[in-house]
Amino acid sequence: MTTQATVATSDEASDKILVDARQQVLEKGIGLTQEQLEDVLRLPDTALPAALQLAHEVRLKHCGEDVEVEGIISIKTGGCPEDCHFCSQSGLFDSPVRGVWLDIPELVKAAKETAATGATEFCIVAAVRGPDIKLMNQIKFAIDRINEEVDINIACSLGMLTQRQVDQLASWGVHRYNHNLETARSYFPKVVTTHSYEERLETCNMVKEAGMELCCGALIGMGESLEQRAELAAQLAALEPHEVPLNFLNPRPGTPLENQGIMDGKDALRAIAAFRLAMPRTVLRYAGGRELTLGDLGTREGLLGGINAVIVGNYLTKLGRPATADLNLLVDLNMPITELQKTL
Numbered sequence: 581m582t583t584q585a586t587v588a589t590s591d592e593a594s595d596k597i598l599v600d601a602r603q604q605v606l607e608k609g610i611g612l613t614q615e616q617l618e619d620v621l622r623l624p625d626t627a628l629p630a631a632l633q634l635a636h637e638v639r640l641k642h643c644g645e646d647v648e649v650e651g652i653i654s655i656k657t658g659g660c661p662e663d664c665h666f667c668s669q670s671g672l673f674d675s676p677v678r679g680v681w682l683d684i685p686e687l688v689k690a691a692k693e694t695a696a697t698g699a700t701e702f703c704i705v706a707a708v709r710g711p712d713i714k715l716m717n718q719i720k721f722a723i724d725r726i727n728e729e730v731d732i733n734i735a736c737s738l739g740m741l742t743q744r745q746v747d748q749l750a751s752w753g754v755h756r757y758n759h760n761l762e763t764a765r766s767y768f769p770k771v772v773t774t775h776s777y778e779e780r781l782e783t784c785n786m787v788k789e790a791g792m793e794l795c796c797g798a799l800i801g802m803g804e805s806l807e808q809r810a811e812l813a814a815q816l817a818a819l820e821p822h823e824v825p826l827n828f829l830n831p832r833p834g835t836p837l838e839n840q841g842i843m844d845g846k847d848a849l850r851a852i853a854a855f856r857l858a859m860p861r862t863v864l865r866y867a868g869g870r871e872l873t874l875g876d877l878g879t880r881e882g883l884l885g886g887i888n889a890v891i892v893g894n895y896l897t898k899l900g901r902p903a904t905a906d907l908n909l910l911v912d913l914n915m916p917i918t919e920l921q922k923t924l
Contacts, residue, residue, distance in 0.1 A: 757792050
């Protein structure tokens with residue numbers, strides 16, 4: 581297990597950090613700076629409940645009470661040529677994940693099952709550096725078939741794109757495109773060497789310019805410093821994505837990070853509060869690793885600490901909580917699920 585971040589903030593200093601954050605973020609709607617985010621991430625355990633409460637109030641005021649539900653599925657799993665050190669889908673590592681393709685009927689079936697949970701978003705994912713012509717044709721066919729049979733918004737995550745591919749996806753009605761920054765610019769070379777932070781950022785900017793919603797997330801607990809965690813939150817805030825999935829490292833066998841300890845749950849909750857205070861109006865989504873890092877109690881605390889979206893069911897290579905567990909929790913917390921507003 582990784583140790584909890586060292587904190588040495590006095591009660592008086594903690595109170596001032598949260599009072600200033602309340603005035604700036606809750607009242608004025610202005611996200612915290614990187615330096616201010618570092619202060620939040622250093623808050624002691626005694627101040628964590630107040631930080632989560634503030635983040636929850638910010639979420640309610642600037643995003644509303646609804647929680648967006650999404651399901652994801654991989655059209656191509658494994659065999660990726662990139663070396664993202666956290667990912668068991670890389671073909672460069674000796675991991676147990678092997679290349680698998682799903683056919684279109686399986687995608688349509690998964691989309692129907694996702695819609696049945698009340699989800700408004702269905703994301704098609706492929707483990708590739710970027711899509712080739714064959715994959716783009718499959719995606720087009722899948723989008724057409726799903727739209728014929730399922731009333732749900734379609735998102736895609738297909739790696740780095742060319743301008744032509746961005747334009748094609750937008751014209752096909754893709755509602756949202758996922759392309760995570762994963763970690764801070766200063767830490768990125770420690771995690772990925774086969775492509776650069778700037779290449780990822782280029783795809784993100786093209787997606788926004790094409791009019792699709794940008795989903796751009798984080799994976800924390802990979803050995804980055806507290807300062808780099810704050811740096812990532814600030815860099816995501818500057819990018820202004822519509823949605824930020826917040827993942828916590830689940831060390832996978834065979835990857836370079838397989839021996840990285842699991843992030844402390846209280847540090848994860850501090851991060852949730854900090855990311856919400858950095859981005860008061862952004863959809864902040866629970867994603868991979870939360871079951872291992874936070875457990876059931878922590879999952880509840882995060883939903884009351886700034887989170888306003890969840891991925892239900894399983895992830896790309898790992899089992900998640902049963903969809904019913906998350907849906908029942910939302911009912912218990914009196915949190916309504918966002919209703920579908922279909923992209924035309």
